[in-house]
Amino acid sequence: MNDPVFSQGSVLGRFGVVVHGGAGNVRPERRALHIEGCRRAARAGLAVLRDGGSATDAVEHAVRALEDDPIFNAGTGACLTADGIVEHDASIMEGHDLRAGAVCSLRGFANPVLIARAALDDGRHVLYAAEGAARFAAERGFVPVGDAALVTEAAREALAAAREGTGPTGWAGGTVGAVARDASGLLAAATSTGGTVNKRAGRVGDSPLIGAGTYADDEAGAVSTTGHGEGMIRLCVARSAVEAMRARVSADEALRRTIEHLRERVGSVGGAIAIDRNGRYGFARSTATMSWAAAWEEGEDAGI
Template sequence: MKHVIHHLGGRGGERTLVVHGGAGDVAPERRPLHAAGCLRAAREGARVLAEGGSALDAVERAVRVLEDDPLFNAGTGACLNEEGRVELDASIMEGRGLRAGAVCALAGFAAPIAIARAALEDGRHVLYAAHGAARFAREKGFSPVDEAALVTEAARAALAAAQQGQPATSWAGGTVGAVARDASGLTAAATSTGGMVNKRVGRVGDSPIVGAGTYADDEAGAVSTTGHGEGMIRLAVARSAVERMRAGSGAAEAARAIIAHLSERLGMTGGVIAIDREGRFGLSRSTATMSWAAAGDWGEESGV
């Protein structure tokens, strides 16, 4: 099944950060809110870069802003599983040493991307799951939160609709992510999500999987994905897009080509943001919307 592929390229620069708020079909009247939410996150990430912070610091900060925004499906406001619980996934990667950290099926914590960053810095393991992820978080000094504080009325309504057999919608804007390049040439990517509405307990999608939802390599670029997680895993979409940039494609063309491949090979929809080693950015989606924003030394842009 083929889908209409929309893509965009930006000039970028030495210091550039791009965020996405998830591929889906946000209602027209709510689209400006989602674009504005992405722009707030992009500005925060770009400020980190402007103040001399690393690309890794910048993507973590930008995603953290999106996790705190109940408009999006990450952290506060994340979607609920079949039991009405919040299980969060996140990953982060830097492109110089190929260091990465991730958590999945994490319950009871509000900042999964920060915990993933702690896993990256700890360095012993890349991915922590479920109770083990929660234990790791506590050991690293993160404080648990009451799960009810993460649940919004929109999330409850979306779960009720899904369990009544109504078509799924991108009620919360979807997975969030960020990619960046700093003045030293370091690239980084980060992705965070609540997953699918009414997902089975323990289901893990692409967002915490290095190579599927997140990938960064200074020799080529960085990518964060959103959309059908099972398809992203099966095609290793994030790594595949980075490899296209390594082979000479620009960020925009790499993003467009991998989303087209997802559609043609598996009949699935999704979106990608990418940044290449020169700081040029690109994005592509095969869904009705994917809120996004980019910011850097050169200025800022946003859209849906």
């Protein structure tokens, strides 16, 4: 890809939340829908923070809102595997004591980020997979909705296009995510996805992998990524960006450098959002679009 990496940054203040709706190439006539969906999710996260909730609570609520919106590739409406079903990946991490929870190859549940949060709170294991993830979810009281309830016509059309070799036209991208900082300084990040269209059964991308798709450390920053998961995994993109912020690089510059390195080193494209320990946020992408929104005490912003 020859397009330059685009990045932007600003300041949230005492607390705030930033979300993304996936790096990709959304059709121009649908871009306003993706921006508005991100705005709603960011506002949901901010409402939690205004009520005294933690950054972990905020990213959970923001990502849940994105999972419930069928225009995004997460939760209901996520993309389909080669077998025509939805397999979810999700993770969540908080930066104080580095607790994390994640699920991958999970079938039949509408909000995988909630199950990842349950894993974080349980604390015994970080990552649950496939049938084990479903069993853990059921033990924690989550009710499956079944495979069919998660499938939308748009997802079927994207799968058909991929099978025909014309690609997932207009698809939002590989994932959704959120990062947040609360009034106490706690940082958190969460990421959720259906993966890639027409993926092989059991394929797992970066989104549920701590350090690749999600990372948060109060001493440095919080990051959620989106894009080509195989490249993100090989370069541990989320952790790499956090380490750049630890070295006092600004959030947007840390992401710009990391996404550029992703493209130059392994030929992968994508994007990411971040908040650093001082409440500065940033985002970067090397794709045509990445819908995003930010909300904080005194304002909000959004784009694609």
